[in-house]
Every structure is written in C-alpha cells, then in structure tokens.
Amino acid sequence: MSRAGWIRVSVVVAAVAAVELLCQGGIITRFTMIPPSEMVVALAGILTSGRLTPAIVRTLRIVGIALAASILVGFVLGALLHALPRVRRTVDPLFATYYAIPIYAFYPLFIVLFGLGDVPIIIIGFLLAVVAMIVSTLNGFDRIPRALLKTARIYRMGRVRTALQVMMPCAAPYIFTGVKLAIAYSFIGVIGAEFIMSGSGMGYEIAFAYNNFDNKVMYPLIMLVLVLVTIINMFLHFWEMILFERRRRG
C-alpha cells in the first residue's frame, strides 16, 4: 500500500478508536451512540439471526435493478447523444444542473403513477444514477483521439466493429468511472427512498430503529451499509486503477 493509503487507513482507524473511547468513557452517551465494538457484535448478531436478511436482500435486489437499468440506459443514451451533437447541445446544460434537483421531492408523484411498492424506489435509484452514467459515457467517447477513429477507417472497419473494438475499449476507463458513480448513487437513492417512505428494506429498518431509539439495530445497519459500499468501491477502484495504469504515459 502507498504512503497515502496508509495515512488514509490510519485516519479512519484513529477516528473509530476515538469514537470508541468517547463512547466507553461516557462522554458520548449510549442514548446517542453505542461504541463501534458493540456495533460489530450487534451486526454479527443481526446477520447470524437472519432477522433482517429479507430486508437486506430486498434492498440489494432493488439497488441491483436500479443500477443495471441506469448503466444500460445511461450508456445507450450517452452513446446516442454523442452521435447526435445537436440534441446534445440542447440537453447538455440540463446535465450540469441535474444534481441540484431534489429527486426525492418527486416521490409522491411516483407513488401516484406507480403505486406503493418497489417501483418508485427503483425509479429514484435509477434517476440518481443514470445521469452520472450518461455524463461519463459522453466524457469517454469525447476523449477518443481522432487518429484512432481514422485508423479504424483505414482498417476498413464498419460502424459496429469500430464501436465495439475501438470506441468502447478506448472509452472503457471513463465508462467504468460512470459505473462506480452509478453504484454509489443507486445505493444513496434506494436507501434514502426506503428511509423516507418504504415499509421494508434496509433504509426502512434504519428509520424504524431510529424512531424507536433502538441504537443496537440502527448503528449496526448503518455500519453494514458503509461496509458494503466501501467493499464494492474498493473492488471497483482496484480495477479502475488497472485500466488507467495501462494508459498512463510515462
């Protein structure tokens, strides 16, 4: 691990240790927060008891659907917009301001349109993630050097082969960054939506525990979300580094 990596890990460990000491010393009351060590034990209990397994599975399933849809639709829309510069010029400013829109405000509308259930939550996860994917796809395609596209023409490659064998591999690191962002946004969207207005899922369980002052469930679940997202992001970061490393000019 690099020096910066070690410093990063040390900062996190020090912060957790500080919270542990503050909780154990009674400076932070148990009513406010339980010590991280107890969170770990409680989380192990929750996971082994299977009591919250359906909620965890449901959330992961919804995130999976929202993510898959946002990656697929985001990539296709990004590719289409890249091929249609006039349309792109029209919608580009909307992307720049998109994340200023509070998507959750539209939840009542989604309930009216799609009813109570998974669909409005999937839509919120999708809407938060899809634009990151579109923007990253556009960014990737914009960065394809003209000389590579000319080379494909010299090889007399058709449009499909050029797209699959030149454009996509060339844009891959940027598309991958889009996938990474889409994962983060779909988790935020889905858990946030469950937190506010769902009757099940991890977000709902966190909200339920919060409303009942049940810190022994709320904090372990928050920890679970953090651990899950961190593991997924570390895995993606590892692959992203490999992709970029091959292309970094010496």
Next chain:
Amino acid sequence: MAKGEAHVTLQGVTRVYPGVAGQQPVHALGPLDLELVKGEFFSVVGPSGCGKSTLLDVLAGLASVTDGAIRFEGVPIHGRVPDGIGVVFQEDASFPWLTVEDNIAFGLRQNSVEAGEVRRRVDHALSLMGLKDFIRAYPAQLSGGMRQRVCIARTLVLEPRLILLDEPFGSLDQQTRLLMGDELLRLWRETESTVLLITHALDEAAMLADRIGVMSARPGRFLEIVETGWPQDRDSRIVARPEFGRITGRLWSHLRVESLKALGQDRPPL
C-alpha cells in the same frame, strides 16, 4: 503492376470545405495534378495550413474530393479507403489498451489472417522495428519514438502497396528523426512500396525522397516537383553532401515566399 508504372494519379483534385455557421467555404486544396510512380518515395512540403493533411486524407479515401479524380492502381478513390493503402498519422494512433504485439496484429486479425501467418508477420515487424523486447509492453510504457515505430510496424504488417505518412516524426527530436528516417528508407527498400510522406521539415523531405512536391499556401497546389537524384541505397549520411544543401536551399526559396503568404506577411510594409 511493374516498378516504374503510374501507381497513383491525381487529376484536378480539389477539396473545398463547406462554410460552417454562415462562414465562407474554405478552398483547402487544388486543383492539383500528380502521378506517383510505383515504388517511388515522394515527399510533400508546404507552409502550415496549405492542405498537406487534406491531400493525405483524400488520397487515403478518408475524405472525398470536391472536384477531380484520384486513381490508385487504376481504380478511383472517392471517400472510401481502398485495399492496399496504409497510413501512419502524425498523432500517436497506437491503441492504449493493447500490448505492442496486439497493436501490430490488430489489422491482420481484422482481416481474418490465419493465426500462424499473423505470428510470422508480427515477429518480422517486431524485429524490423527493434521492438522485440517490448512485445508485452503497453504504448504508455514506451517513448514517443517507439510508439511511432509501433504504428509504422502496424502499417507494414498489412503489406500495403501505398504507404502514406503524415509527419510521422513530427514529435521527435532531430537525432531520432534522422535515425527513424534511416529505418524508413530501409523498410521502403525492403517492402518496395510506394511512399508518400507529408512533412514540414525540409531536411527530412530532402533526405528521404526521390521527388519532392513543394506546395503553395492555401489553396495548396504544386509549385514545383524537385527531383533529388539520390541513389536508392541512401541513408542519413547524405545530409553531409553539398547537393543536400542545394536541394534544401531550393525548397526554402519557394517555401519562404509561401510561408510568408500563409502568415499574411507577403505584402510590403506600409
């Protein structure tokens, strides 16, 4: 087609770029006539913006001519890349996600060449270009000169009959350019291809070519075709010959005027 026969012919070739957003159309090239003889090394020099790269694009079939005709081996080229043409661009066109070996084999695999033949041709190109020790390297791990060698090797493995080079050594230092020029001459003799080199470097053109076409400021036309008279087995040592100085001097006498025109400084001071 025998050596010495007309390989590529350009007749009244003109290229006009249509005006964008209410601007005037840009007459970039021509009318231009030229006949490239099979197996010759032809260089094109001209001031910046005279249409040298446009000439390469229309010759390669990457762009259509507005007027006139281009024939390669008797077959018209019109905005469609014909078989048998290889191009090396000024910019680095190596595929960054592929190793040196896969970059060189890319075109052969596109043409569904049998695996054994791919291996043979790639090995030969690697040896020829001095890239044997870098088979598994990615372009990012190579210097600019070596990346350009990968692009040249990638072109050569397809055994093109006409090689078009668009300032391939533009980003290299002077010494490396001279040495790369030697390699290019060696490859040209070995492959017996017809070569058209676009360059802004007069010494490069004078050293490498059998004939040099001097282009005018935009719209680019040939002002003169200079015959160098070099023997076929020449190398960079010819730069020490007195004739070399005479050739570059002759090229510069044309280009000075045209470059001033291109810069808009051809009028006497007020």
